[in-house]
Amino acid sequence: GAGGGGLGFSGQVGVAVAFVTYPQANDPKAAFVGISAAGDGRRLTYLATSTAIPDLRSGEHEIEVRIASGVLTVTIDKTKALEGAAPVPANAFVGFSAATGGRTDMHEVSKIDFSY
Numbered sequence: 001g002a003g004g005g006g007l008g009f010s011g012q013v014g015v016a017v018a019f020v021t022y023p024q025a026n027d028p029k030a031a032f033v034g035i036s037a038a039g040d041g042r043r044l045t046y047l048a049t050s051t052a053i054p055d056l057r058s059g060e061h062e063i064e065v066r067i068a069s070g071v072l073t074v075t076i077d078k079t080k081a082l083e084g085a086a087p088v089p090a091n092a093f094v095g096f097s098a099a100t101g102g103r104t105d106m107h108e109v110s111k112i113d114f115s116y
Helices: none
Strands: 018-019 032-039 044-050 063-068 072-078 079-085
Touching: 018 044, 018 079, 032 079, 044 079
Parallel strands: none
Antiparallel strands: 018 032, 032 044, 063 072, 072 079
16 A cells, blocks of 8 residues: 555455544544545555544554454543444455655554454
8 A cells, every 4th residue: 555644455345444643634533443445556545533642652552453243443541432334245355554744753562453
C-alpha cells in the first residue's frame, strides 16, 4: 500500500483500523482512530473516525478490535473509541502496516490474541 497518509493500506482491498498520530489534509484536526475500506493514492477514505481517544504516544495502550454482524468496534484501554459498519468478509486475513511521511513515530505491537 501507499506510504504517508496511505498508512501502508491505501490501494489494498479490505478494511483497515487506522491509529493516526499525525493527521493529513482532510483528516480530523487531531490524532484519531478510523475505519477505512478504501484510499485514493496517499491517503485513506474513512467510513468513521473518532478523536475521543487517549494520547497514543503516552506509553502502552490495550487495543481491542471486534467484528460482529457487520459492525466493527474499537476499544482503547477498555473504553469504546469507535464503532461503525464495515464490509468485513466472513473469511479475512489480518495484518499490520504503518507509514510515515516527513515525520517519524514508533509503535510496537505485542501480545496479540485472535479468536473467532
